[in-house]
Amino acid sequence: MKPTGTRDHLLSTGLRVLHARGFHASGVQDITAAAQVPKGTFYTHFDSKEQFGAEVLGRYWEHRASNAIALLSDEARSPLQRLKAYFASKTRDRAAGPFNTGCLIGNFSAEMATDSRLVRDRLGSVFAAWTSLLSRCIREAQAAGEIRASLQPDTIAAFLIDAFEGAVLRAKVERDATALLRFESIVFSLILT
Amino acid sequence: MKPTGTRDHLLSTGLRVLHARGFHASGVQDITAAAQVPKGTFYTHFDSKEQFGAEVLGRYWEHRASNAIALLSDEARSPLQRLKAYFASKTRDRAAGPFNTGCLIGNFSAEMATDSRLVRDRLGSVFAAWTSLLSRCIREAQAAGEIRASLQPDTIAAFLIDAFEGAVLRAKVERDATALLRFESIVFSLILT
Numbered sequence: 001m002k003p004t005g006t007r008d009h010l011l012s013t014g015l016r017v018l019h020a021r022g023f024h025a026s027g028v029q030d031i032t033a034a035a036q037v038p039k040g041t042f043y044t045h046f047d048s049k050e051q052f053g054a055e056v057l058g059r060y061w062e063h064r065a066s067n068a069i070a071l072l073s074d075e076a077r078s079p080l081q082r083l084k085a086y087f088a089s090k091t092r093d094r095a096a097g098p099f100n101t102g103c104l105i106g107n108f109s110a111e112m113a114t115d116s117r118l119v120r121d122r123l124g125s126v127f128a129a130w131t132s133l134l135s136r137c138i139r140e141a142q143a144a145g146e147i148r149a150s151l152q153p154d155t156i157a158a159f160l161i162d163a164f165e166g167a168v169l170r171a172k173v174e175r176d177a178t179a180l181l182r183f184e185s186i187v188f189s190l191i192l193t
Numbered sequence: 194m195k196p197t198g199t200r201d202h203l204l205s206t207g208l209r210v211l212h213a214r215g216f217h218a219s220g221v222q223d224i225t226a227a228a229q230v231p232k233g234t235f236y237t238h239f240d241s242k243e244q245f246g247a248e249v250l251g252r253y254w255e256h257r258a259s260n261a262i263a264l265l266s267d268e269a270r271s272p273l274q275r276l277k278a279y280f281a282s283k284t285r286d287r288a289a290g291p292f293n294t295g296c297l298i299g300n301f302s303a304e305m306a307t308d309s310r311l312v313r314d315r316l317g318s319v320f321a322a323w324t325s326l327l328s329r330c331i332r333e334a335q336a337a338g339e340i341r342a343s344l345q346p347d348t349i350a351a352f353l354i355d356a357f358e359g360a361v362l363r364a365k366v367e368r369d370a371t372a373l374l375r376f377e378s379i380v381f382s383l384i385l386t
Contacts, residue, residue, distance in 0.1 A: 190384050
């Protein structure tokens with residue numbers, strides 16, 4: 001495997017390991033063993049496990065962002081229908097896979113925001129980018145007359161993300177879709193109206 | 194120190210350590226060192242670090258529950274005013290202390306719900322008890338005509354808890370009260386109306 005191939009392979013394997021087990025519960029050894037590369041290889045590519053964690057988070061968000069962009073700018077649907085499709089797809093993804101891994105963004109916020117400045121800054125950028133994607137679609141729904149003009153799009157977008165992350169945490173404990181379906185039901189009956 | 198005194202002391206010290214640093218990032222050694230007791234003492238009182246974690250969570254909730262009961266059943270205020278006072282007090286507590294520790298219930302949901310059946314079951318009971326406290330006050334606010342009778346109290350209570358936990362996560366990343374104040378503002382202007 002070429003050096004860049006190894007780096008990429010470590011990141012994609014590490015994403016699965018850190019998402020399933022958590023950052024502190026996974027050792028570098030667990031990551032290299034899962035990737036089937038010698039342990040020393042890790043430090044050829046990454047300065048520290050913390051830097052690795054920050055890059056894994058970037059990769060996770062890259063994937064999530066491209067899904068969000070695809071759904072939230074799908075002009076075959078009205079803006080409000082796009083918002084509904086977006087959250088419904090997130091519930092569906094979780095209902096199809098294991099509930100117990102949660103969202104890496106929420107997991108890292110809980111586990112790493114305290115001690116890692118690097119990961120905390122990266123989380124801040126992820127939340128800002130995510131808020132901006134949702135906010136734009138909320139603004140479009142307002143322009144289309146689908147939801148009240150009195151809502152402040154950035155504020156509502158940030159609230160939806162926080163409430164969604166909380167619902168994902170609860171779904172992780174309950175191991176079913178109840179909290180996610182409740183989120184969708186309340187958001188679309190009481191907030192985005 | 195008497196054996197029961199040591200057990201209690203380990204739990205109260207351990208609560209501070211696990212809340213500040215996380216479960217997996219704290220070793221038994223960190224807990225006994227902070228408590229200034231020999232490491233072996235830990236296993237005299239607890240079968241495992243996991244069992245210790247479950248008891249620490251119970252102690253954390255006990256304290257939170259007694260605050261919640263005091264505020265949510267304070268008949269000097271109307272039910273809706275009690276709900277406002279309750280969430281305002283939670284924002285105030287966080288604004289006074291460090292934002293970076295988050296809520297132990299949310300932290301453990303993110304970090305331990307995957308691997309520990311014991312802690313996951315305890316988290317389920319905590320969420321159920323918390324939902325029930327809020328739900329009762331929401332029902333009282335409906336009976337007093339302060340909020341719409343069309344809201345389903347248990348559903349709204351569970352949603353509020355999830356959204357609050359998500360806001361606490363975000364506040365941990367941003368290290369300020371923005372997400373908590375946003376939560377209060379949206380909940381009391383769009384949901385509990």
